[in-house]
Amino acid sequence: MPDTDAALLFRLSALNTAYASAIDAGRLEDWPDFFVDDCLYKVTTAANHAEGLAAGIVYADSKGMLKDRIAALRKANIFERQSYRHLIGMPSILGRDSGGIRCETPFFVARIVRDGAMSLFATGRYLDLVRDEATYGLRFVERLAICDSQRIDTLLAIPL
Amino acid sequence: MPDTIPPTGSPHSWPAGIDRVPFWLYQDPDILRAEQRKIFEGPAWHYLCLEVEIENTGDYRTTQIGDMPIVVVRGENGAIHAFENRCAHRGALIAFENKGNAKDFTCAYHAWRYDLRGNLCSVAFQRGVGGKGGMPEDFRLSDHGPRKLRAESIGGLVFGTLDPAAPSLEDYLTPPIAAKIRRVFNRKLEVIGRFTQTLPNNWKLYAENIRDTYHASLLHLFFTTFRITRFNQAGGVTISEDGAHHASATIGRNEVSDDVYKQQGIRSDNDEFRLHDPSFLDAVAEFGDDIQLQNVALFPATMLQQLHNSIAVRQTVPRGTEEMDLNWTFLGFADDTPEMRRRRLRQGNLAGPAGFVSMEDGCIGGFVQRGVLAAPEEQGIVEMGGRDATSMATRATEASVRGFWKKYRAMMEL
Incomplete structure (x- = not known):
């Protein structure tokens, strides 16, 4: 029997909390496991989304690409040491069908850079398609991180 | 009042030539004002x-x-x-x-x-x-x-100039550079995304960075690790006569052994690094040649990118002496198949604010801006590949950076 909305909201919130915790605590290798293998993760902006422009600041349509994103951050990319603090709001469930649960969730992400500079790096909403499976629980089939501003300060290294 | 820069009484100096770049150029508000008048509102497109x-x-x-x-x-x-x-x-x-x-x-x-x-x-x-x-x-x-x-x-790109006396766009670009533009921008375009990246540095540091073929495989480890570009791949830089414009090309696959990197003990040689999903780098030759990467930089503030099948226009807008906007417009072509469009979206990961091979450029200018804060009268060295600004069949050169300064000095009368 499917969850009641209240039970589902609780589980989605727990999913988001775990997602944020993995990123904010620097356990980036855990991040891809929040997604199914055949996933879509995209960071874009509200203006691009509204206009139907498909490109992302990050565009990964396989779990392998998510792993490669983290491997690149660890082994290849050079940037000043930094961390995030996610504050993720309450999801609103937009719909449920055989494809999964569609929901939208607002986020704030603060970025703290090596020298202590702390800024509100991104605000926006996640537009998600979440699949519920007995073996894995809730995982993202799609997660679009839609930033409110079209402006990215300096660079985006760690995923939102 | 005569239009001289630096203003009378300025402590700044800049020896003749284009192989030294004094750091006050990245700091002085008088210079920024003069750039607005002489370059952005001057005879440039x-x-x-x-x-x-x-x-x-x-x-x-x-x-x-x-x-x-x-x-x-x-x-x-x-x-x-x-x-x-x-x-x-x-x-x-x-x-x-x-x-x-x-x-x-x-x-x-x-x-x-x-x-x-x-x-x-x-x-x-x-x-x-x-x-x-x-x-x-x-x-x-x-x-x-x-x-x-x-x-x-x-090629579907609209340019403007405020100066009625400026040459035509075609003459300004010069035929060799115009040919590089038309090579890629050869049919109807379609915008697939727009992003703005704010960089914590003077706009000229980015103008230099995009022309700096020397750093590409040294700062951007992702490229070298996956053999996307190497000094030992064929390629080179084309520079317009006046130094203003630059086009770099990387051609074909590895031709020489990778020993060059091993001998140098350079950080960017990392054989352990392998992609889980290398399919995102599957590129298609769509421009009728073997040029895998082409970067065109037009004086002063326009850059045109072809990284495999990822096409983009970058526009630089200064925001004070120590900040700039980099406006990215990612492009496809109107006749893209769904497969080609997906390829462009996936290869879009290479560039942009989170680009595997461009992320570092977002912060490296800031490292310079902060590094030179107390050293306005010191100078950067731009001597790799000689002291002039002519086309070269190698990318281990800073010739195009010198080209930028050649045009800059001429326009700024500095």
Whole structure:
């Protein structure tokens, strides 16, 4: 029997909390496991989304690409040491069908850079398609991180 | 007052030549003001938008040339007009959206109205109200208006210049560079994404960075690790006669052994690094040659990227001496198959604010800006590959950076 909305909201919130915790605590290798293998993760902006422009600041349509994103951050990319603090709001469930649960969730992400500079790096909403499976629980089939501003300060290294 | 820079009494100096770059150039507000006047409003051409972004009569976009806000609009009969986005009355922005479609432009402040060419065509209450007020009898609409630009296109890219004496766009670009542009921008474009990246550095540090073929495989480890580019791949730089414009190319696959990197013990040689999903780098030769990467940098502030099948225009807008905007427009072509479009979306990961091979460029200019803070009279060294600015069949050179300074010194009369 499917969850009641209240039970589902609780589980989605727990999913988001775990997602944020993995990123904010620097356990980036855990991040891809929040997604199914055949996933879509995209960071874009509200203006691009509204206009139907498909490109992302990050565009990964396989779990392998998510792993490669983290491997690149660890082994290849050079940037000043930094961390995030996610504050993720309450999801609103937009719909449920055989494809999964569609929901939208607002986020704030603060970025703290090596020298202590702390800024509100991104605000926006996640537009998600979440699949519920007995073996894995809730995982993202799609997660679009839609930033409110079209402006990215300096660079985006760690995923939102 | 004579237009000399640095101003009389300035402590700054810059020895002759283009192989040394004094750091005050990245710091001095007088220099930034002079750049606005002599370069951004001078006899140079600046990217404004794409033709496909203003296809129908009245379609417009707003942009900037340095500090100067611009409206670029499709007029009657397909002509493209560009004018300063500044009302002749009190100076307010005439258009304050990114884009739109307009029959004419009416300033929100006092409703002064402009046609699609930027001509002032009416002034609210010009004759007053009830016989009282109004403009003086000798006020002529035609005496007033925002400054107008010349607009010309190449490959669907619209450029503008404020200087009536500037050469044509084609002559400004020079034939070898124009050919590099047409090589990629050879059919109808389609925008697939727009992003703005704010960089914590003077705009010239990015202008140098994009022309700096020396750093590519040293700072950007992702490239070298996956054999996307190596010094030992064929390629080189093409530089226009005056130094202004640059096109770099990386051709074909590895031709020489990778021992060069091993011998040097350079950080970027990392054989352990393998992709889980290398399919995102599957590229298709779509321009009828073996050039895998082409970066074109047009003086002063326009860059055109072909990284495999990832196509983008980058536009630099200074924001004070220590900050700049980098406006990215990612592109596909109107005739893309779904497979090709997906390829472009996936390869989009290479560049942009989170690009595997461009992320570092977001912070490296800031490292310089902070590094030189206390050293305005010290100088950067730009000597790799010699002391002049001519085309070379290698990318282990800073010739194109010197080219930038050659043109810069000429235009700035420095």
